[in-house]
Amino acid sequence: MSKRKxxxxxxxxxxxxxxxxxxxxxxxxxxxxxxxxxxxxIPEWRVLATLGLHDAPxxxxxxxxxxxxxxxxxxxxxxxxxxxxxxARAEAMDDRREVMLELTPKGRAVYAELVPLLLKREEAILSxxxxxxxxxxxxxxxxxxxSFDLVQCGD
Amino acid sequence: MSKRKxxxxxxxxxxxxxxxxxxxxxxxxxxxxxxxxxxxxIPEWRVLATLGLHDAPxxxxxxxxxxxxxxxxxxxxxxxxxxxxxxARAEAMDDRREVMLELTPKGRAVYAELVPLLLKREEAILSxxxxxxxxxxxxxxxxxxxSFDLVQCGD
DNA sequence: CCTTGACTGTTGCAGTTGCAACTGTATAAC
DNA sequence: GTTATACAGTTGCAACTGCAACAGTCAAGG
Numbered sequence: 001m002s003k004r005k006x007x008x009x010x011x012x013x014x015x016x017x018x019x020x021x022x023x024x025x026x027x028x029x030x031x032x033x034x035x036x037x038x039x040x041x042i043p044e045w046r047v048l049a050t051l052g053l054h055d056a057p058x059x060x061x062x063x064x065x066x067x068x069x070x071x072x073x074x075x076x077x078x079x080x081x082x083x084x085x086x087x088a089r090a091e092a093m094d095d096r097r098e099v100m101l102e103l104t105p106k107g108r109a110v111y112a113e114l115v116p117l118l119l120k121r122e123e124a125i126l127s128x129x130x131x132x133x134x135x136x137x138x139x140x141x142x143x144x145x146x147s148f149d150l151v152q153c154g155d
Numbered sequence: 156m157s158k159r160k161x162x163x164x165x166x167x168x169x170x171x172x173x174x175x176x177x178x179x180x181x182x183x184x185x186x187x188x189x190x191x192x193x194x195x196x197i198p199e200w201r202v203l204a205t206l207g208l209h210d211a212p213x214x215x216x217x218x219x220x221x222x223x224x225x226x227x228x229x230x231x232x233x234x235x236x237x238x239x240x241x242x243a244r245a246e247a248m249d250d251r252r253e254v255m256l257e258l259t260p261k262g263r264a265v266y267a268e269l270v271p272l273l274l275k276r277e278e279a280i281l282s283x284x285x286x287x288x289x290x291x292x293x294x295x296x297x298x299x300x301x302s303f304d305l306v307q308c309g310d
Numbered sequence: 311c312c313t314t315g316a317c318t319g320t321t322g323c324a325g326t327t328g329c330a331a332c333t334g335t336a337t338a339a340c
Numbered sequence: 341g342t343t344a345t346a347c348a349g350t351t352g353c354a355a356c357t358g359c360a361a362c363a364g365t366c367a368a369g370g
Contacts, residue, residue, distance in 0.1 A: 006207075006263070006266070006267045006270070007267070007270050007271050007274070008207065008208055008270065009204055009207070009208070009270045009273065009274060010208060011201065011204045011205060011208070011221065011222065012221075013293075014204070014273075014277065015181060015277055015280075015281065016178065016181040016182045016184075016185050016277070017201070017222075018296050018300070019174065019177055019178035019181050019182075020178045020181075020182060021223055021300070022174055022178070022296065022299055022300065022303070023171065023174035023175045023177070023178040025303045026170060026171040026174050026175075026303075027171045027174075027175060029303075030171050041356090043356095043357095046166065046172070049164055049166045049169070050166060052161075052163065052164070053163055053164070053165060053166070059318080059319095060318075060319065061317090061318060061319080064318095064319095066166065066167075067166065067172075068176055070357080070358060070359090071318080071319065071320090072319090072320075072321080072357080072358065072359080073356090073357070073358080074319090075319060075320055075321085076320090076321095076356090076357095078319095079320090095317095095318085095365075095366070096318095096364080096365060096366085097317065097318040097319075097364070097365045097366070098317095098318060098319085098365095099318075099319065108161070111161070112161045112162070115161070115162050115163065115164045116162050118164065118169075119162070119164060122169065122170055122171070125170075125299075125302065125303075126170065128298050128299065128301070128302035129295065129298060129299070133294075133295060133298070136291050136295060137295050139288075140284065140288060140291060140292050140295070141173050141177065143283050143284060143288070144177055144280075144283065144284075145173070145176070145177065146283075147280065147283035148177070148180045148181075148184075148280075196326090198326095198327095214348080214349095215348075215349065216347090216348060216349080219348095219349095225327080225328060225329085226348080226349065226350090227327080227328065227329080227349090227350075227351080228326090228327070228328080229349090230348095230349060230350055230351085231326090231327090231350090231351095233349095234350090250335080250336070250347095250348085251334085251335060251336085251348095252334070252335045252336065252347065252348040252349075253335095253347095253348060253349085254348075254349065
């Protein structure tokens, strides 16, 4: 066997590994906030965030597209949120296959309380970056997302 | 109840969400490479990568620290890799609690074949960024990692 | 009307993960 | 030597996840 030098790879400089670590740390730092306060996890938060952004009801399918989360996960998250009284399900009148989802007043209250907390926490974490660096980060993420063909959620 | 304007949050601009998506896409794009070829998953790849970086055996604990992965996950990943014949376990002579881990010749061969593939794939994904942008990305990740107190793996 | 194919959302199942409890070993105090 | 504490690694268990199968609905074509 040849003794040719083997190419090495430093995990700590390997982008998928770094992204995974960073994403996990970031999520955990924020998850503590909402999980503890309102008993919801990340998929549930995604549903809440999607519905909270709009005033009119949206279908589960819409949430799936916006959050790029598997429909079974969304289905179960919606189930939990309904049990918690944060979300209401209703049949769509035009297409009875769809389930229209809407925040309840209680859900809206949670959303209104949660969003400032999360934005503040995000802000705290990003505070290690200058304004210019944050713009760079945003720009770089945009480019990478587009390159993965992660198309924005068409409204 | 007051009708004060509720602060909204666009998930698609929310950093933990974006990081999670990006990390998942990135990992999946690469996982296909090694999972298909050698029947290993991400935790197993991390063990392989850590051991492959060094020529001398390392303890499982060392792998845990380097990969920032839970010890139970590492334990099971090592189990699979031993079954596959990629890794060999040996007791440490100085501290019999430790399990020293080492790549077998077969494991080294897999490592040598895998690394160039993965680096090439990473390169392809990052090719949407200019040289300067890549330097920016590296710099930003460094800063964020440090801010999370993600200390480098002390050798 | 009836059939076919596509689509929405739910659920059973199997695989994976993290936590906590456990075994065995080392180290320190007495 | 004995006890107590700390540490390395393994494993049982419960929770979570994705996939695939499923039920119900819609739309097109005959």
